[in-house]
Amino acid sequence: MAAILEFERPIQELENKINELRKFSSEKGIDLSNEIAILEKRAGEVRKSIYGNLNSWQHVLIARHPQRPNTYDYINFIFDDFIELHGDRYFGDDPAVVGGVGWFNGRPVTVIGQLKGKDTNENLARNFGMAHPEGYRKAVRLMKQAEKFNRPVICFIDTPGAYPGIGAEERGQFEAIARSMSVMSTLKVPIVTIVIGEGFSGGALGIGVGDRILMQEHAIYSVITPEGYASILWKDSSRARDAAEAIRIIARDILELGVADKIIAEPLGGAHQDPEAAAAMLGKALTETLDELLKLKLEDLTSQRYEKFRSIGNLK
């Protein structure tokens, strides 16, 4: 059972009532199917109305839902015989970045993704999905490897940002992110990046320079978290909700702004309501996108990648 978000209460209340009636009906042998049907219809309407009119902050809550499928979940659902590969070959292995090889639709692919945990222990082990330089350097190593063996790269973005710490800075966080973007900008194989939860700052973009940027329906993407925006610009982190509206971070906005290429639908209420169905939808979108990219000649692929970023926020 997924944890309930505040704005989902009305749905929850109706569902509780329905369950009570069912229990009562079976215990006492009284037929309440009419009453139950009315309530179920009502619950369906309330669901549609709530999930169909989410504000930006409610998208943020869904994007950060503790039970939202993470990179590992999608890897398990979508790729066959996935083998995780570890380490940057310089310093260490970053637990916040997962990478490896597996099959997708009968084709070997390289998969790289930021990994958030689902509870406190997992999150502590994964640094809440915040990568160190060795995470970006592992990504670079695996991307170069993908290029050598001519297999597409799929990147899952899910991070509040790069890790802010002494070691991360000392080992050149800025250089690691820049280098990863630079390698992606000229990589000679297709790159699909998919924002599956939250994508914030250069920490997210460090594995985000792709031929296509897909976003799940409730994913969010921006330069800084709403909390960071509110605390830096308004000196008031409690205004994160306002910031989420102001700088347009939800998938629909990112598509309109010409940054995302496609939105991947999610099960009603968010991917956590039905992770397997969410993965199936994501897999279908990925299939379509990869099919498009694999048809392109190499020089068209890289020149389109250039044009994609060149034209963002076009002034003309």
Next chain:
Amino acid sequence: MVLDAFRKQKNVAAPLELENRDIPDGIWSKCGHCGEILLNKDLIRNYKVCQCGFHFRLTAPERIQMTLDSGSFREIDAGLLPVNPFALSDYAGKLVEARNKSGLNEAVIYGEGTIDKIPVVVVVMDTNFMMASMGTVAGEKITRAMELATAECKPLIIFAASGGARMQEGILSLMQLAKTVEALARLNEAGQLYITVITDPTTGGVSASFAALGDIILAEPDSMIGFTGPRVIEQTIRQKLPEGFQRAEFFKQHGFIDKIVPRPQMKETLAKLLALHLQGEK
């Protein structure tokens, strides 16, 4: 600080020659490091470097004047104005304020000029304009400079300075990092020289994109560099950062900077590097 060394060297650069109109308003400035009161006319002749070695931050016009051959600079796209994609009223106000404070239309200026008669494309970021944060137009100007250098086969020099991305432009500001990195890749493929000069401070997205990718990365002494600013790190780890953390000298020691160059030697150092990358023999 390790800044005194250059004054003991033999080829200390000649004092900067300036017209009276170039001397900033006010008669004196206070050094941010030693507290010494300095006459502005003396300060500017010494490249805005205090006796103690402290480098005052420069405006973009000062930087151009101290670096390029006199009168050689031709600014391009000076009239490009910042955009306010989400029509935020507080951002609109900040832009007006920044324009008044800096006398610039954006935090970035770029153009063509010469250094010791060698033609270059140069980009200068000015912290007086919203801490030289990088928005859509700043990113566009930097990208155009890269494309110009590629098209005209000229070396590119970028004086980086920035508090990071221009947050008020949201995702569009973030994407400027990718845009500049892509344009740099083309310059690189064309075999053209790109020199980064890190100045105080160079943080956030600017540090993590084009500023980190120079063929040669120079830095002014004691410049603050890093992806995450020190205050955010201190809040996260709940301890004070060591003295000198994230300064140019620190990153040189950790292998991320080629050379620290005091400002009076900057032009000469750039000229030597440019000459070493000219086609053909001496």
